[in-house]
Amino acid sequence: MTTRVRFAPSPTGYLHIGSARTALFNYLYARHTGGKFLLRIEDTDLARSTEESTRSILEGLEWLGLRPDEEIVFQSANVEKHRKAALSLLEAGKAYRDFTPKSEASDTSVSVKSSIAERARKEGEKKNLRSNPYRELPKAESDERAAKGEAFAIRLKVPENGRSEFLDEVYGPQQRDYSEIEDLVLLRSDGHPLYNLAVVCDDIEMGITHVIRGQDHLTNTHKQVLIYRALGVEPPKFAHLPLILAPDKSKLSKRKHGEVVSMTTYRDRGFIAAAFRNFLALLGWSAGEEKEIYSLEELIEKFSLDGIHRSNAVFNFSESDPRRWTDEKAIWMNAEYIRNMPLDELLPLVREELKAAKLWREEYEDSSDSEINGRVVQIASSEIGDAKWFRRTIDLIRQRFFTLKDFSEQGRAYFSEDFDFDPAALKKNLEKYPQLREWLPELADRLEERFSASEGNTASGDVQAASNGQELKEIQPFTEANIEPIIKAFAEEKGTKPGVILNGARTALTGVA
RNA sequence: GUCCGGUUCGUCUAGGGGUUAGGACACCGCCCUUUCACGGCGGCAACACGGGUUCAAAUCCCGUACCGGAUACCA
Numbered sequence: 381m382t383t384r385v386r387f388a389p390s391p392t393g394y395l396h397i398g399s400a401r402t403a404l405f406n407y408l409y410a411r412h413t414g415g416k417f418l419l420r421i422e423d424t425d426l427a428r429s430t431e432e433s434t435r436s437i438l439e440g441l442e443w444l445g446l447r448p449d450e451e452i453v454f455q456s457a458n459v460e461k462h463r464k465a466a467l468s469l470l471e472a473g474k475a476y477r478d479f480t481p482k483s484e485a486s487d488t489s490v491s492v493k494s495s496i497a498e499r500a501r502k503e504g505e506k507k508n509l510r511s512n513p514y515r516e517l518p519k520a521e522s523d524e525r526a527a528k529g530e531a532f533a534i535r536l537k538v539p540e541n542g543r544s545e546f547l548d549e550v551y552g553p554q555q556r557d558y559s560e561i562e563d564l565v566l567l568r569s570d571g572h573p574l575y576n577l578a579v580v581c582d583d584i585e586m587g588i589t590h591v592i593r594g595q596d597h598l599t600n601t602h603k604q605v606l607i608y609r610a611l612g613v614e615p616p617k618f619a620h621l622p623l624i625l626a627p628d629k630s631k632l633s634k635r636k637h638g639e640v641v642s643m644t645t646y647r648d649r650g651f652i653a654a655a656f657r658n659f660l661a662l663l664g665w666s667a668g669e670e671k672e673i674y675s676l677e678e679l680i681e682k683f684s685l686d687g688i689h690r691s692n693a694v695f696n697f698s699e700s701d702p703r704r705w706t707d708e709k710a711i712w713m714n715a716e717y718i719r720n721m722p723l724d725e726l727l728p729l730v731r732e733e734l735k736a737a738k739l740w741r742e743e744y745e746d747s748s749d750s751e752i753n754g755r756v757v758q759i760a761s762s763e764i765g766d767a768k769w770f771r772r773t774i775d776l777i778r779q780r781f782f783t784l785k786d787f788s789e790q791g792r793a794y795f796s797e798d799f800d801f802d803p804a805a806l807k808k809n810l811e812k813y814p815q816l817r818e819w820l821p822e823l824a825d826r827l828e829e830r831f832s833a834s835e836g837n838t839a840s841g842d843v844q845a846a847s848n849g850q851e852l853k854e855i856q857p858f859t860e861a862n863i864e865p866i867i868k869a870f871a872e873e874k875g876t877k878p879g880v881i882l883n884g885a886r887t888a889l890t891g892v893a
Numbered sequence: 894g895u896c897c898g899g900u901u902c903g904u905c906u907a908g909g910g911g912u913u914a915g916g917a918c919a920c921c922g923c924c925c926u927u928u929c930a931c932g933g934c935g936g937c938a939a940c941a942c943g944g945g946u947u948c949a950a951a952u953c954c955c956g957u958a959c960c961g962g963a964u965a966c967c968a
Binding site for chain 1: 894895896897898899900903904905906907908915916917918919926927928929930931960961962963964965966967968
């Protein structure tokens with residue numbers, strides 16, 4: 381039997397980091413086992429679900445490269461089936477009608493969650509989960525009241541004695557006494573199916589073999605197993621994932637922590653999808669080796685359920701420090717990808733970034749330059765063509781960048797005359813040495829003289845150089861190796877350190893430190 | 894409250910009876926570069942606590958503490 385897993389978000393907001401990781405793990409597991417990765421949008425909570433959320437989630441998954449293998453299932457399309465399932469359970473005597481009027485939601489000033497916790501605490505020990513007066517109502521009477529139009533919810537009849545058990549692929553054997561599980565509502569009094577029922581029905585229908593989801597569902601699983609059994613279906617395997625926590629160890633939430641938990645934030649702030657995916661994979665899972673950078677292929681090959689942790693992971697960021705707006709390891713990993721990924725994969729991403737920043741020029745297009753090797757500093761694009769120049773420039777400056785945004789911000793001066801000077805850089809590299817005001821233009825003239833692009837003086841000019849003996853100096857290319865001695869000599873001549881010249885030039889030319 | 898889960902450097906983690914407890918990020922230092930960055934080398938830094946079991950416990954068992962999750966006619 382082939383593995384079938386699913387990612388089942390509810391569209392009540394953008395794609396959250398924790399959800400994204402759940403999706404990723406499902407995807408990796410499916411690929412690793414040669415199975416299918418499915419997507420189901422759990423949009424049955426009409427009040428909270430929005431189309432925009434659905435779109436945002438899809439976008440996030442798309443960005444991460446997690447495309448479902450089959451048609452997306454919208455849970456709301458299946459409510460009729462869910463209803464039927466509840467009714468069949470009722471018919472079979474495995475569920476009962478509860479005619480208790482629906483209690484009004486308590487005051488809205490407190491969050492729903494805490495008010496529920498509060499109530500649970502109050503009810504405390506004396507609770508008896510089998511005390512519902514309608515649980516043992518004779519069928520005839522129940523039918524009659526229903527026929528008369530009295531509203532009812534359908535509750536699952538949880539056995540009085542015994543315990544629920546299942547084996548979690550991550551957390552091991554799980555058990556829960558039935559006395560701890562309430563007769564959960566399957567169908568609301570307005571006929572609306574509830575989460576646990578809907579999930580089970582859909583997972584059955586979709587042929588799900590492994591349910592991989594957040595650990596916050598661990599206790600739900602007992603209820604769901606009960607529903608599977610009542611329906612006469614063998615439950616799938618379950619694997620629960622540790623949660624991702626905020627630095628204060630609270631559950632990472634959209635409401636509380638804002639955009640740092642949203643997938644789209646990372647896309648919009650210049651992250652490489654592969655880098656972020658790599659980072660996410662290592663949050664709560666490990667291949668058990670001393671390695672951090674994994675290609676998607678490697679992740680798929682090495683992924684296994686028993687590499688998943690049992691303890692929650694903290695996603696480390698600081699709300700007050702803009703430099704640590706997200707986990708520093710994620711930023712580092714992104715920089716690592718920017719520096720080391722094949723240039724041809726980076727170029728299109730940089731192009732998009734520059735386009736967004738209105739710095740893109742069509743002349744940069746088509747830059748298939750195979751002969752690039754080493755660091756050729758080519759200042760003038762006129763000498764080698766814009767496309768080639770672009771390619772080399774990106775390859776040069778990517779060494780110091782962390783996100784794609786840096787190409788249009790820190791690196792703006794490479795693509796536009798209109799750029800800002802970093803005040804700190806100005807102070808440190810230019811104002812400190814007033815003589816630079818004369819030195820730099822002088823140096824520029826000297827370099828110009830030396831490397832001026834007259835007759836065939838291009839990057840590949842060394843061919844000519846070789847055949848031209850003593851004229852060598854005149855036609856050397858403008859490379860790091862060739863500039864260096866000139867700068868050194870210049871510095872010496874002016875009685876200063878090359879660093880002063882170099883730093884000053886960099887800041888004057890690019891605006892950055 | 895009750896039930897369930899968890900606890901190795903600040904953070905992500907390896908290790909699951911005998912290790913100088915390993916790696917990564919961050920931080921610090923040195924080297925490279927008479928520049929920034931990259932890179933290289935090194936440093937700081939952890940087994941929550943208390944009892945067992947054992948020749949030997951970070952590792953197995955019990956308890957405590959702390960953290961988290963769940964407890965809804967939400968998902």
